[in-house]
Amino acid sequence: MQIWEIVIPQHRTKGFRLQSGIVLPELDVAYECYGELNSEKSNAILVQHGTTSTHHAARRMTPDLREGWWDGIIGPGKLFDTDKYCVISSNMLGSSYGTTGPASINPDTKRAWGGDFPKITVEDMARAQKSLIDALGIDRLLAVAGGSVGGLLGFQWAVTFPDAMRGIIAADCGPVSRFGTSAALPELVAELQADPNWNDGHYAEAGGLGDVMTRIRIRTLLSYQFMEKFEGQMPKRDVEKLLHETAREWAKEFDPMSLVVLNRAIGGFNVSDQLDRICAKFFYVLCDTDEFYPASIGENVAEEMRKAGASVTFHQVSSHMGHYSTSVEPEKWVPQAQTFLGGLQN
Template sequence: MNQSSLGVVETKFYNFAEPPQELILKSGIKLGPITLAYETYGTLNKDKSNAIVIFHTLTSDAHAAGIHKDSDKPGWWDGMIGPGKAFDTNKYFIISSNVLGSCKGSTGPASINPKTGKPYGLSFPVVTIEDMVVAQKRLIDHLGIPHLFCAAGGSMGGLQALLWSVMYPDLVHSVIAIATNPRHTAQQIALHEVGRQAIMSDPDWQNGDYYGKSIPARGLALSRMIGHITYMSDKSMEEKFGRKLIGKEKVGFDFSHDFEVESYLKYRGDSFVQRFDANSYLYLTKALDYFDLAEDGNLVSAFEKVKASLLVISFTSDWLYPSYQSKEMVKALRANDLDVSDCEINCSYGHDAFLIEIDAQSRLICHFLNRIHKEKINDRS
């Protein structure tokens, strides 16, 4: 049985943007009501100065740490969040927020449209990472938190953390951006498009109107298989699978599964179908593809208003969000005279490293937060 030092936690839900006070999205379309799923760990201190928001990846959820009552599976970053851990719940109040467009308890294409009484499907408006952040800002306001001590996340979560410092520069004291980048590149968009096409070419997709019917399982599983390859590295796949055969002594000279890696990907794809909505996958990958901090092409001026201290972490084997993108971002941040530290961690796990490589990240994050905490106290005294 899995253990978590944080114990039992539960997902909470914040409802807002009731019509006629809908949220106006970047596209100009209004959306409401909205539900945002979130979890909290630790305690908000008296002067409300110890709040850290954690943002998750593309297909993850608000359950970042601890275990749920009816499950023994710890949250996706349980090794990083808890008493005495990098995000120390004895010191900090941690909020883990789900995103707009997700199917993990927040409003997304699988949610019921109150106007029709049916799931939104493709009538759900296209959301952006900016829209996700605006929604999270509402959640933080609702929790009565005036300033964030830190905004932190990896991959898609890193984009949100960065955006917080750009959109609300006075409200964010520090940012930890892991395995992320300041704009989505052609390769990333291309990989997402292959995933989307896999879903949309499944006859069961039915233009997104498959709720209550047979779901586009084959397409969604295939897109997850593609995705999973991009989260690993040549080396981590070689270490994990090599050319090991699955349940046979020699290759079968047919198209059944011969190699362990084939059945692993199949398993990953199939289990993903049980837990994720195909339309959500389309919407969230689109949001990522639209992400560009420097829409005018100038990354240096994109960070002009940022005031936060930053820690940027990347991984040598990550080819989905390669280190050079982090380094480019660090240069632009430095050009703005910002307090930015960065480290490229040498490891073979690929993009997944930020979920797996706990020790090295903990060392960096724990001491970075300690310093920021100390400086904050000194500033006040």
């Protein structure tokens, strides 16, 4: 069946219990699917997005026809070949693109959660995704794949649901968060609260926090080497204009408290003491200039995983693009990942 043609873009479940013990009255999980699920439901691959991205991973299916963030590797004849695999991409818990988060309406109060949204963990995110996979009737995924925070989710899946997938493809990440989000969180919260529209966390009712979110996004894009990406392609003045336009558009979409909720969860991520739970085979890829997860740590991480009993293939990418490299230069790791993925089916 072509499950990417399903009309309802969300899976809903009632009474979702978080690790904290707090119960969300309703949990919606937004997702997109690409390709056909076979009769055995054995060809499904779950792909994971980064902190501020969406579940729109491929094609141009959105109203504004934006390209999916992994469009270069999802589709016919690509790494995640949609003639062979059913690729599922879900929006993470706490985000702003359809899955339950701070912008969602709290059924108990009939207003947006805003600053009242409870603390969540990366494990909560994985469990929310698992509820979707279970609802689709998939007992075991072929693979879970993602980069950056999406890669952290891959590690979480590997230890929380060790028998739920054959393989993990994890890029730009590791078993412990190195993003520094916990240290930066007080400054982020203070910046949001300083806006006149903060309204005790219910900023949506006061006009939103568009200006401060635009400034935050500009800083983030610059850290992603946004300017370097367009070097030689267009004048610097035009790139700067594009930078500000891109940031403003994102600020219209992304909820300020989602940024807080997700960064808090990411800062607390650490599964280094659970590596012995991993059953799935791992393809692990890092870039030599990544400022968070440099390739220099890769062999040590892989060796620790092997000592714990995991099967790990480590691949190093050389690039000047840092943490952004595996996204913009997939040709530097996709051939090796293709071999790994093919081996999962033997």
